Amino acid sequence: MRHLPLFFDLQDRRVVVVGQGPAAARRAALARSAGAEVERLEAGFDDVEAYRGAAAAFVATGDADADATAARAARSAAVPVNVVDRPALCDFIMPAIVDRDDVVVAISTGGAAPVLATVLRQRLEAILPERLGALARLAKSFRAQVGALIAEPPHRRTLWRRLVEGPAAQLVLAGDDAGARRVMLGELDAARRREQDAARRGATPPGIAHIVGAGPGDPDLLTLRAAQLLQEADAILHDDLVPPAILARARRDAELVAVGKRNGRVRWTQAEIDAELVRRVRAGQTVVRLKAGDPFVFGRGGEEVEALRRAGLPVAVVPGITAALGCAASAGIPLTHRRLASAVTFVTARRADGRQDERWPALAAEGHTLAIYMGATEAASVRHRLLAAGASPSTPVAIVENGTRPDERVSTGPLGDLARLVVPPTFRGDAGPILIIVGEVAALAAAAAQPLLAEAS
Template identity: 40%
Template sequence: MKLYPLFADLNGLPVLVVGGGTVAERKIAALLAAGAQVRVGARTLCSALAEWVAQGRIDHLGTSFQPEWLDDVWLVIAATDDSDLNARVAAMAQRQRIFANVVDDAALSRFQVPAVVERTPLTIAISTAGAAPALARRIREKLESMLDHALGELVALAQRYRARIIERRPDLAARRAFYDGLLDGPVMSALRCRQPERAERLLLDTLASAETAPRKASVLLVGAGPGDPSLLTLRALRALNQADVILHDQLVSDAVLALARRDAERIDVGKRCGGRHTQQEQIHRLLLEHARAGRCVVRLKGGDPFVFGRGGEEMEFLQRHGIVCEIVPGMTSAVACAAYAGIPLTHRDYARSVHLLTGHGKESPDAMDWPVLAQDHQTLAVYMSVSRLDELARHLLAAGRRADTPFAIVENGTLPQQRVISGALSDLPTSAARHAVRSPALLIVGEVAALANRHAWFGEQTRPVHQVDECVLPELCADG
């Protein structure tokens, strides 16, 4: 069965729903959102519908279906669990030339209620002609992840200036190019950054020019998360699908890169200890070169670009050269790896604060405030620490951190090959060497690290050289 797609304006029009259960409630909610005047006929109403009747949002007609209910309605939905009644409603509606939908019965329905992706005023409807509604819902889920929420604002902005756009771009090809520029250029970028006034100015500037404005140079600094592609944000996924070129770090997983646009150019600019190393200045040059060429550039970083990812440096460089820079945060590795190891970074009983540290920085570890970092009741999450575990443990112990303070190393966190090695701080270097810990790995030091032994739920758990007894936790956290 081939359906004719149609969007109905029901604002202020009477619509009948026969049925008072949860299915009828869902249908009525959508009708109310469209501005319809809903009448419901049912013997009993679910609590939500009864409340809507009490609020005056919908009218309750009565208990038994009456043919006169159809006299002046524009649509009817039969949503009862009585198939004979549903069929009767549909037959009477057809005789009066009223479109009817019978829930879960395509054969009796004259219209189908589609799965909807809403970006008001943009609406996308998906229908399988009643053959497989569950598949329509799954397709809707995929579209939800692909379509930017700022699209609705873009459509509304274009709607306000539609007459002027037609006047200034009477040629159809030129008008299409103008709309392409709205979607792919700085107007959409401004809306995405919640700058509607700037977006409107950009639209008007472009409209006033003789030609469609070229795409403005821009770069998206995107956080790829800790590695598991399911932890990528929707905004990051959309950025990957619009990218012309992707400059990515070594720690960005193949599974994440596989989600990018197939024809996007991929450039590995990873920094590797003891191996090929891309200088930061070269990364800056590549960003500038591709952005000025009018390409959509995504700088893809493991974790979050603003947490030990040099995103701040790159943003400053791009802004100095007049390049618009949009930031797409990612789930930082400390949060994700700790969670996948079953470790809460803060806990009312064990840790009142958390410190994010890096094993590689401009300053020497000697310059760090070790007496503060060695205090109890806090968690240390140390990035890029594998080559300095001995040094880190030595400084913490020398500053007064207890030798039996728990630690956990999360190697390849969130990935299928994740390992967690745990033990006591005094044994940290020995344990890491014995288990041949390799980067990428996150070090967690603090009382909460012992919870990895209790709450492990993902990946391989490696028994520590010296098991931390969980009963020591209250003692470790006792005041004094």
Template identity: 50%
Template sequence: MRVFLASIPLDHARVVVIGGGEAALAKLRLFADSPAEVLWFAPEGLPGATSMPRGGPVPIERTPVEDDLWGSRLVFIALDDETEAARLAGVARAAGAQVNVVDRPALGDFQTPALIDRDQIVVAIATGGAAPILARDLRSRIEAILPAALGPLARLAGELRDTVKATVPDFLARRRFWERAFRGSAADLVGAGKVAEARREMLRLMNVAAPEQGVVHIVGAGPGDPELLTLKALRVLQDADVIIHDRLVPEAVLARARRDARRLYVGKTRGDHSVPQDQIEQLMIAEARTGQRVVRLKGGDPFVFGRGGEELEAMRAAGVPVFVVPGVTAALACAASAGIPLTHRDHAQSVTFVTAQEKPAGVAPDWQRLAGPNQTLAIYMGTGRAAETAASLIAAGRAGATPVAIVENGSRPDERVITGTLDDLGGLVARANLTGPALLFVGECAAFSAAQLDVRAEAAA
């Protein structure tokens, strides 16, 4: 985050605007309906009579001195003379104010964000002064989808806040009450102008508020690109009280979750399980039993080599309500991002998802079936045994010249695609120095990857 937007109360605050041009008038309009005391200095002269702000402060046609600025919280300077603007900025700071110098961000302490004003609710978009037109465009898009009645709804909530706190002492029950109030018929009634009816509905909800039973959502986070989250996954993340997440879930995805949700890391790497699976399941159960909305967030899809099935069984056995939200599994996302069709009428009539890390003392892969022609293999967790996997496939009949592709960090900005042939798969992995999660693709369709096509084009040239 490069810019922090603070919420500054304007009750009993003094705001000073210096300047007489359109930029200064825009600042005056910004505070026209606020409870702040606004002072307007116009040392360079006043605008024409038709441009004078209606109901605005009486202009003072001189340059302010330090005594004029004492006690001011915010000072906006909109002057053409940069030297004079810089001098006045220093005077304002000496008087204890925060300073904005219009169109000269380097001289000020803050920039004015693009604002959406709904009375009690104010939404701000800031770019740190780098792209104000972009901020205004974003404001227009957001403003178009926000209900006009947000202000009255927030005002009603403020009036009932102390009553709700006294009547519903349990924190989680109180949170659930506000969620119902803001998302249900009470909000609709405010939007229709029926504030008294909305108040009665909120009071009814308050009288029946009670702690809820906890719930677990086992959620697929996809391959890492936050734009590949499903809408349902995003909604569940934004309602979560606790997020129990894996190593493969990047910060870009976690950033889409509710900011005050607790995050518990239970990541695993090969041979290093920071929290054993049975303890993860017990943690999920324990959190749900305290009434929390628990999200078990897993990379890719929880039911594709994600041990989601084991966690589902554990929740059911413990009597914990559990729901599964599928995600875009890594094979689909990596193949699409690398340009590898998993099936093709001419080359692959089937696709098989397989893991190279079978359960200890478990059943070994059926190499004869996996080595069959006209299919694509998507191999999860395969880099550590790439040479052994290739040797087993070749021994079972797959040609050593079969195209392969390694996709590291698929769908992410640092994605890397390495291509070659099956007989050199172990060498490709060794030379690649892989540091991120990677999938292996074996089959004729791997030749369609953008990286492979680039190699073939160079060879033809």
């Protein structure tokens, strides 16, 4: 993020607009709409005193030399300046704006693609209700009451979400402000009584744990429910394999706690994670246990559900796109194919107790695809076991590192070379999450890449 988005209070402050013509007029009108006192400057662009004390300056002369002169003078007066269509001269840039009264959405591409910002604004204009500002005003009118009557922050957040998504919001958007206020008063009274009842019982109402799949790594592959829960959670207990781009979609004040292990390095044991989930839910928190891929595919989500149920606490599961599906699709590998593979099996190279499962290597027969999780450190053993079970050394394999992410890397070759493919020079010791795909379909990863290579050449 090159530019920090800020909303600047210009009420009753002086703003200098330099130049004539439509662009200068638009900047002047925009500043006035925010309550600024606009001063038009149509000559003497280099007079530093003309800018001194202003909150901001907009320059739109249409002449490159005059624009540069005005920008230097404004900056000499310690006034932030925006120059129309000249981002190199700007201290701040103007976004595309969706204005819904008290609700304002600003979209910027940092000056790189103004048309893209305009297109995004048009899309948002089409989906954001015209009376959204009225909903914001209703919420503002209840802020003091909610703060005084509802002591616990999680309960306040629940009430506010109920306001902006529930019946009161629908009434406001339909134009019935009085009806919305009556509904909100009822919601507030009910929330107050629930909190008082809990205080009399001397117990905090339990929260809830959501065992959520984060998918293989691309934030756009989060389910809608997962994205919603990241915005609702008080705390997010996440695997090390969940990338920062997904954690960035959490609510800004949510507590992020890294748990789990990576390459055998244990930060939290499973028992400690279970206990932490129970402790936080008993304390009334909404907790998201965020797992890479799908929580019920080699994610130990079942154990966490059992621990919460034993404690008598509410728990829900939100599935995610598991690594085998996401990585294979991203690499162009169909896990089943009418001519090549009629079945697919997800396996892990090593069981939780450290022992090897001797059954799955026999599946690497013709017409079967194996998707092997957590196999990077076991590549030599996997190769040996598959060959010993009768697989051909020429069986195609694909190794997908950081599947679906911007730094995805795919390596293909024969099963006989598996150990070499998973280690340097292709994959370093700090490699990302790796999935190994074994079977005839793995050869299609190279086929999928050929058009790109040809195009690049």
